[in-house]
Amino acid sequence: MNEMSEVIAETPETPKAGKKRGKWTRRTFIGAGLLTGGALVVGVAIRSGKPPERLRAMLAGGDGEILVNSFVKIGKDNIVTAVVPHVEMGQGAHTALAQMLADELDADWNNVRILEAPGDGHFASHNIAREFLAPELKVPSVLEPTVDGGFLTLAKMMALQITGGSFSIRGTGQRGMRAAGAAARAMLVAAAAEKWQLPASEISVDRGIVAHAKSGKRAAFGELAEAAAKQALPAQPKLKTPKDFKLMGKPIARLDIPAKVDGTAIFGIDVQIPGQKLSYAAVKAPPVVGAKVAKMDASAAKAMPGVLQILNMGDFVAVVAEGYWQAQQALNQITVEYSKSDADKIDTAAIFAGYGKALDEAGADGGDTLAETGDAAAFFAKAAKKVTAQYHVPFLAHAAMEPMNCTAWVRGGLCDVWAGSQSPLGARNAAAKTLGISADKVNYHNTYLGGGFGRRSETDNIEMAVRIAKATGYPVKLIWSREEDTQQDWYRPSASSRFEAGLDASGKLMSWNNIHTHLFDPQEAPLVSYYNIPNSLIRKVDAPMHLRFGPWRSVDHSQQSWFIESFVDEIAEAAGKDPLALRRELLAKSPRHLAVLNRVAKMAGWGSALPAKHGRGIAIAQSFGSIVAEVAEVDLTAKKPRVTKVYCCADPGFAMNPDGYTAQMESGIIYGLTAALYGEIMVKNGAVQQSNFHDYPMLRMNEAPDIFVEIINGDAQRLGGGGEPGLPPLAPALTNAIRAAGGMRIRHLPVAKHFA
Amino acid sequence: MKLTINGKMQEITADPATPILWALREQLGLNGTKFGCGIAQCGACTVHLDGRPVRSCSTPLSQAEGKSIVTIEGIASGDGALNRLQQAWISEQVPQCGYCQSGQIMSAAALLADNPRPSDEQINIAMAGNICRCGMYGRIRKAIKVAAGIDSERQQEAAT
Ligand code: FES
Ligand code: FES
Numbered sequence: 001m002n003e004m005s006e007v008i009a010e011t012p013e014t015p016k017a018g019k020k021r022g023k024w025t026r027r028t029f030i031g032a033g034l035l036t037g038g039a040l041v042v043g044v045a046i047r048s049g050k051p052p053e054r055l056r057a058m059l060a061g062g063d064g065e066i067l068v069n070s071f072v073k074i075g076k077d078n079i080v081t082a083v084v085p086h087v088e089m090g091q092g093a094h095t096a097l098a099q100m101l102a103d104e105l106d107a108d109w110n111n112v113r114i115l116e117a118p119g120d121g122h123f124a125s126h127n128i129a130r131e132f133l134a135p136e137l138k139v140p141s142v143l144e145p146t147v148d149g150g151f152l153t154l155a156k157m158m159a160l161q162i163t164g165g166s167f168s169i170r171g172t173g174q175r176g177m178r179a180a181g182a183a184a185r186a187m188l189v190a191a192a193a194e195k196w197q198l199p200a201s202e203i204s205v206d207r208g209i210v211a212h213a214k215s216g217k218r219a220a221f222g223e224l225a226e227a228a229a230k231q232a233l234p235a236q237p238k239l240k241t242p243k244d245f246k247l248m249g250k251p252i253a254r255l256d257i258p259a260k261v262d263g264t265a266i267f268g269i270d271v272q273i274p275g276q277k278l279s280y281a282a283v284k285a286p287p288v289v290g291a292k293v294a295k296m297d298a299s300a301a302k303a304m305p306g307v308l309q310i311l312n313m314g315d316f317v318a319v320v321a322e323g324y325w326q327a328q329q330a331l332n333q334i335t336v337e338y339s340k341s342d343a344d345k346i347d348t349a350a351i352f353a354g355y356g357k358a359l360d361e362a363g364a365d366g367g368d369t370l371a372e373t374g375d376a377a378a379f380f381a382k383a384a385k386k387v388t389a390q391y392h393v394p395f396l397a398h399a400a401m402e403p404m405n406c407t408a409w410v411r412g413g414l415c416d417v418w419a420g421s422q423s424p425l426g427a428r429n430a431a432a433k434t435l436g437i438s439a440d441k442v443n444y445h446n447t448y449l450g451g452g453f454g455r456r457s458e459t460d461n462i463e464m465a466v467r468i469a470k471a472t473g474y475p476v477k478l479i480w481s482r483e484e485d486t487q488q489d490w491y492r493p494s495a496s497s498r499f500e501a502g503l504d505a506s507g508k509l510m511s512w513n514n515i516h517t518h519l520f521d522p523q524e525a526p527l528v529s530y531y532n533i534p535n536s537l538i539r540k541v542d543a544p545m546h547l548r549f550g551p552w553r554s555v556d557h558s559q560q561s562w563f564i565e566s567f568v569d570e571i572a573e574a575a576g577k578d579p580l581a582l583r584r585e586l587l588a589k590s591p592r593h594l595a596v597l598n599r600v601a602k603m604a605g606w607g608s609a610l611p612a613k614h615g616r617g618i619a620i621a622q623s624f625g626s627i628v629a630e631v632a633e634v635d636l637t638a639k640k641p642r643v644t645k646v647y648c649c650a651d652p653g654f655a656m657n658p659d660g661y662t663a664q665m666e667s668g669i670i671y672g673l674t675a676a677l678y679g680e681i682m683v684k685n686g687a688v689q690q691s692n693f694h695d696y697p698m699l700r701m702n703e704a705p706d707i708f709v710e711i712i713n714g715d716a717q718r719l720g721g722g723g724e725p726g727l728p729p730l731a732p733a734l735t736n737a738i739r740a741a742g743g744m745r746i747r748h749l750p751v752a753k754h755f756a
Numbered sequence: 757m758k759l760t761i762n763g764k765m766q767e768i769t770a771d772p773a774t775p776i777l778w779a780l781r782e783q784l785g786l787n788g789t790k791f792g793c794g795i796a797q798c799g800a801c802t803v804h805l806d807g808r809p810v811r812s813c814s815t816p817l818s819q820a821e822g823k824s825i826v827t828i829e830g831i832a833s834g835d836g837a838l839n840r841l842q843q844a845w846i847s848e849q850v851p852q853c854g855y856c857q858s859g860q861i862m863s864a865a866a867l868l869a870d871n872p873r874p875s876d877e878q879i880n881i882a883m884a885g886n887i888c889r890c891g892m893y894g895r896i897r898k899a900i901k902v903a904a905g906i907d908s909e910r911q912q913e914a915a916t
Contacts, residue, residue: 260854263788263828450855670891693797702880704893
């Protein structure tokens with residue numbers, strides 16, 4: 001960490017002797033400097049401008065704080081350190097970001113190291129901040145082609161230094177890491193040119209060696225680092241075009257994997273504090289969210305072995321003990337009564353009835369219009385054929401493999417916090433706010449994440465842990481039981497959606513009218529602009545709910561894609577068309593989508609014969625800048641449907657690490673299949689009923705289909721995400737396949753309840 | 757209480773009802789074995805007890821008295837070189853978040869010790885107790901075959 005503070009101290013905001021800074025625009029900087037020991041450091045930074053009130057609280061330094069996005073450090077020992085402002089939760093972000101930087105730098109991959117930036121304002125994902133906080137800001141022209149605003153809506157809900165919204169590669173990577181690498185390269189070349197008195201244009205760089213072919217002069221990065229720091233900053237570093245990529249686009253082995261096969265990777269739950277004895281906390285929060293602890297009887301628990309403290313925190317109960325198991329055992333012996341409220345009467349049926357009522361009230365043209373072309377209602381009234389349908393999806397828990405946890409130590413006005421968070425900056429600031437101290441008094445240490453999927457962008461675990469640690473005064477590791485993790489989630493909202501489609505006499509889809517209950521983002525999730533439909537109207541109605549909700553892998557796309565692509569298949573069936581043929585028709589003006597669709601159809605052998613009671617379903621979705629189509633193959637011969645194969649074709653623009661991207665597709669498919677088949681959080685008397693993997697089941701290896709993934713690099717200038725886009729098409733491909741296999745049309749997820 | 761852990765005799769003072777998982781993690785600092793559910797449903801806590809895979813979250817210390825436990829930290833060969841499963845896990849780029857993988861490798865190791873050339877069906881049965889929320893089942897299956905020296909292509913050819 002010493003090394004890290006050194007780097008922070010060298011940001012362009014605090015120029016020191018021997019440093020220069022260059023402006024790209026009023027608020028965009030490349031900064032460079034020399035570190036003690038002769039290391040060159042180059043950073044790309046953007047000033048945050050004037051943040052709106054809600055985000056100001058999250059920005060530790062307030063207005064005008066410099067948010068450094070990307071850093072590279074080149075030491076005398078030739079080691080290139082990429083400072084990565086994103087957390088690693090298995091998506092391969094660290095490796096892919098380092099690949100982008102190292103490629104622009106023409107570094108030797110064997111000498112590249114990765115350092116995760118700490119949860120500090122300097123490292124906030126300013127790309128998010130930039131467009132959100134300072135919409136008028138001009139992007140450096142060199143990076144102009146990479147700008148894509150589609151992902152920003154998600155960012156609005158979250159703190160700044162987040163890893164979510166499939167953002168790291170296309171945001172930080174494209175705008176920050178590549179620019180930092182290219183700038184450092186230009187400065188190393190300039191240093192060599194000065195030293196050798198040769199024109200820079202004749203100097204080349206390859207695998208960490210700067211060379212002049214004609215004279216045979218060569219120097220390693222480390223030899224030039226010090227001189228490079230004194231060179232003028234490049235005004236606009238030149239980025240490579242794909243034909244010159246050496247590392248980008250290559251399936252490079254992920255650097256975080258070796259530690260994940262021998263038990264040495266440190267997750268939040270594994271944190272130890274050197275020289276300190278840890279105590280362990282188990283907690284129980286009220287089953288109905290928002291309730292308070294009204295009465296607590298801890299007499300039996302007090303006497304149990306290892307118990308150190310029993311805390312009634314008002315909104316939860318905690319037992320602190322010498323070991324976690326002891327804490328949990330004692331907690332189980334505490335009887336608690338909770339405050340009552342109207343929420344105690346809510347159950348799943350009432351929630352969906354409320355959605356139905358909201359949709360009824362909105363009627364044929366009420367609600368908030370999200371998109372409109374032509375006159376859908378007018379055409380529908382006179383349509384030769386009408387198709388209508390209503391769909392429902394349940395609440396879902398994240399169920400990350402590692403239960404929520406956090407370690408905290410509060411003493412002397414200071415606080416240290418350890419956790420695996422998708423939002424290290426948000427975590428630090430949440431700790432500070434909870435304790436009523438300034439953020440610079442909080443030392444936040446991020447670890448590997450045992451799954452995030454959106455859950456770890458919330459900070460409730462952090463807040464709980466620092467409150468407990470404040471009460472104890474000694475360091476405490478808080479671990480949630482799986483039951484608590486399942487019942488105190490920020491759920492993927494349930495939703496209902498209604499559709500009306502009108503076909504003309506020739507069977508052509510002429511009108512599309514959709515209204516759905518809505519709670520979240522991104523706003524474009526229900527839109528179907530890539531489909532060529534002359535009249536369309538897409539609306540939402542607000543439908544409040546008492547459960548906490550949060551981003552869940554692919555956010556609203558997880559619901560909307562299933563609604564949309566199920567309905568497209570229903571239209572095909574009504575029109576007597578093949579589902580693939582109808583989609584081809586609708587995508588006639590969207591060549592990238594069409595290419596993806598056609599490729600997946602070819603992979604799956606669409607149209608070829610299948611045994612009886614087998615079926616194929618197809619679906620396509622666009623999310624987080626990527627286009628993904630999937631075909632699921634289903635076997636209905638047994639009592640329960642079995643998914644035997646899933647074919648997936650994705651166009652993310654350009655896959656920086658194709659094997660990593662493929663793994664993300666595989667992961668999204670299994671996560672989506674688990675949810676579509678089994679996922680359902682139910683509410684009774686206001687409380688979540690499911691508690692652990694026995695009643696919130698997960699797909700297992702014996703049910704896992706063979707997955708085939710192909711990637712199309714459709715547009716290297718527009719990068720799409722990887723973590724989320726594999727999920728949305730899976731559920732509709734599955735339910736469409738069940739229908740094709742002779743099963744029912746499923747309009748209410750999960751699938752399993754229709755085969756019980 | 758005396759038991760052998762990763763080949764070393766260890767003395768633990770704890771309530772004999774304590775699940776092995778928590779003794780490993782909190783008393784011996786062996787953090788590679790993970791907590792996922794606490795009710796023998798996910799396999800994240802899998803260790804070997806006298807060579808058999810057990811869910812350490814639901815196995816009390818009392819059952820391990822005088823026996824031998826092997827954890828992910830003890831699975832590499834004596835000279836510290838990675839076990840063939842660990843090597844295959846790297847070559848097939850199996851882990852995503854990695855949290856489930858200690859348990860997966862321990863289950864796979866027990867399988868191969870028992871059955872050096874498992875069929876797909878046998879792999880599925882042996883691994884069905886281990887959840888991977890990152891969904892790396894295909895890669896785990898492939899890595900087990902690579903470690904076992906079963907070439908999946910060749911197997912398929914033989915079948916056709
Ligand atoms: S933690 Fe033991 S099986 Fe899940
Ligand atoms: S790799 Fe994340 S749970 Fe398996």
